[in-house]
Amino acid sequence: MKMCFACQTEIAGDTVVGRQAFCPSCGADLHVCRNCAFYEPGAYNDCREPQAERVVDKIRSNFCDYFRFQNGAGKAGTPAAAAKEKLEALFKK
Numbered sequence: 001m002k003m004c005f006a007c008q009t010e011i012a013g014d015t016v017v018g019r020q021a022f023c024p025s026c027g028a029d030l031h032v033c034r035n036c037a038f039y040e041p042g043a044y045n046d047c048r049e050p051q052a053e054r055v056v057d058k059i060r061s062n063f064c065d066y067f068r069f070q071n072g073a074g075k076a077g078t079p080a081a082a083a084k085e086k087l088e089a090l091f092k093k
Contacts, residue, residue, distance in 0.1 A: 002069050005034035005059070017069050019061050030069075033058035037070040 002011035006028035015021065021030040033039045038049040045054045049066045 001071055002035075004028055004030065005032070011069075017067070019063060029059070029061035031061050031064075031067055033062065033064070035069055036064070036066075037068040038066060039070070 002013060002015070002017075003009065004011060004023040004026060007023060007026040009023060009025035011017075011023065011030065015030075017030045017035075019031045022028060023030055033046065033055050036047075038047050038052065039058070040046060040048050045052070046058060047055075052064055052066045055062045055064060
């Protein structure tokens, strides 16, 4: 399930997410770091793809060749995020 990072509207699965694609609901660009499966705040350049070039504006359309639309409504709620939260809770004082 593809979802817009800005308004959390579901994007049709057959929608091609090219550089000029935008959300039909809010008009936000879709080919952006915030919608990418490699986007991870805190990682180097906020991206887990080591070969990707640096993109400064994470919410504007870009030319990244490694873009893959992430499934789901962001990183929160994924198994990795849940595991990280449990680990952080374990070490809190």
